[in-house]
Every structure is written in C-alpha cells, then in structure tokens.
Amino acid sequence: MRADLPPPTLLLQGLNVLMGLAILTGVARCQVVWQAWSPAVVATVMVLCNLAYGALVSAGGRRAERVGRARAAVQASLFGAVGAALCLTTMPWLAVLGLLMVFAASAGFFPANAGLISDAAGVRGGAAPPLHRKVASYNLGWATGNALGMAAGGLFAGAPPLLHVALPCGALLAIAAVLWRWRSLPPLPPPAEGDRAPHPDLPRLTRNARIANGLACTVGMGLISLLAIVLASEGRSMADAQRLAAWLLVPYALGYIACFAWLGVWTGWILRPWRMLLVQAVMPLGAGVLCAAALAGQVGPLWLTISGVLIGFGFGAIYAASLFYSLRLPAGSSRAAGLHETFVGAGNTLGPALFGVVVACLWPGFAGLAVAGAVAAALAVAVQVPLLLRRA
16 A cells, blocks of 8 residues: 555544544443442543543644644554553552543544545545545444444453453554554545535535534433433342443444444435435434333333434434535545534533433433433434525
C-alpha cells in the first residue's frame, strides 16, 4: 500500500474495531478495580469519562486537520496505550486517570480516522467507494469493536489482570503501528461528485441531523445506564437486574449494527429526509413498547428484546445521517466529524444525568424511566421536522 495515498477503507474499519475493543475492555478492567465502590460512584466516573470525550473530541478534529489525520491518530493511540497500562494498577483513582486517558485518546482518534475514511482509497488501489458505504464501514467498525469488547469483558472476567490490560494496550499499539507509514500524509479530499456532490440544503441537513443525534444518544445512554438500577429498585437483585437489562442492551447493539449495514447498501435515503424519518421513527416506537411493557408489568426478555432492536435500529439511522452529512461538507472532514462526535459525547453525558433526575425526583420507578425514554426518543425525531418542510 502506498504511503502517499490514503489507506483503504477496510483497513481503517479494522482500526475502528481495535479502538472500540480498547475502550470496552479498559472499562471492564476498571470495573474490577472499582468493585469496592458503590454503583453511584462508578456511574459518576463513567459520566466524567463521557464528559471528557465530549469536551475534547471537537478539538481532536481540529488538531487532525492541523497536524495530519494519520499523525494525530498515531499520537492519540500511543497516549491511550499509556492510559490503558495504568489500569493494571489496584489503586482505583489511578485506574480512573488511566480510563480518562483512554477516552481522551478516542477523542483524538475517531475524528482523525473519520477524516481518513472520508479520503480513503479503494482496496488495492481501485476506485474509492461512495461516501455512504464509507460511513457504513466506519460505523460497523466501532460497533463491532464495542461488541467484541463487551464479549471479552465477560469471557475474561476471572482472568489475570495482565490479560485484561494486554487487550486494550495491544489494540492501541497496533493502531499506531499500522498508521505509522501514513504519518506524513496530507488531507486528500476526493472530488465533489456522486453522493458527495454539492447541495443547497446540506448545511441545514447537517445541523438538524447533529441535534437529532445528540438527543438519540441521550435516549440510548440514559436507558442503558439506568435500566439495571431501576430494575433492582423494583425488588430484583442487582445480578438479576443486570441479566434482564442485557436483553435490552444486546438487541440495542444488534439493531444499530443491522441499520449501519443496511444503509451502506441502500442509497434511497441520501438527501431524502422523509424516507429517513420513517426509518428513524422506529426509535420512539421501541421506547413506546418499553413504556407499555413497564406500565403493564410485563418487563421480560421478549419485550425488552423487541424494544432494544427498534431503539437501536432507529438510533443507527440518526447516527449514520449525522456522520454522512458531516463528512459530505466540502472541506475539513476531521473537524466536521469532531463536531458530529461532540453531540455524541454531550448526549452520552446528558442521558444518565437527565434520566437519573427523572427517576429519582420526578417519577420514581421503571415506568418513569420508560416514559422519559419515549418522550426523549420522540424529540430526537421531531427535531428533524424543520428539514421536512422543504423536500430535499
């Protein structure tokens, strides 16, 4: 592979897998170190990590444009590897620092890699794939990495600490090693043609998609972070609550992975807001199913699975649209991806905090969480109404 041309999409997709794996295995290791802490303290630390990501990712995108995308990704990965190594400690607060460094590294890596994906060449020097397929590859990469990280965390729960730390450290060092040869590559944006051609509605589509993405992340992270705790407050043991919550979490992940794959082969959604809205509308539908099941006292694997798939599929559509329109902007794709990810970080931070207030103060119990999820999911789609008033 030539170092004067952008890396192929498939390679960059694999690097996203490694970063997702590093983050989730790092979280799994830290949860072992923090096992003496209360769930509330652990939840607060995770909010801080997401806050750090949201606060730094826009700067990460700007830095990638300034120093070079591959160079920025290499530096971020090496920084994250040092942080992952700190998670080997048995000192809880040192592990917090290590995990914060891993999240900060991801804030530097993801916009840089998104810029590389935007510029990416085809496999073996062939024609570059269209942008919607590049976006699908990027999203499938981090989503697969997250899934592998969750699985690794469970499979190696009783393994020696060194193995827990070897996974995230090895993944981050592998990213740096692979991208080293492209460290001097300047931005090489592809021509504005095909699904990257200019369009007068692009600024409005981009703005609305980002806002919807932030609200969708609020919904997803709010449900994921609080479901097990709320189930436990309904009289279940925490272990049973966590197992039951998995029936929502795993289908949620499978839902957005399926949506990413589908949008990568179907071009009928591009610049057609009405069609995209119909896909995204399954998110409030899924939250409504969850709400109805809670109110009827039928919160079990079947309804949690149905709800999780629908919420995940709708979220996948919202996330993909936000990234696609951001990368389609004429220049500065890493900076644009950083802004897209800023809304992700804000939603991931706001979700646990907002839903915690709703459940603890306004409407205690699982039904309150479900209703809050339904309302927030509806808002995540309703925010796109302005762009529907004028068909693109």
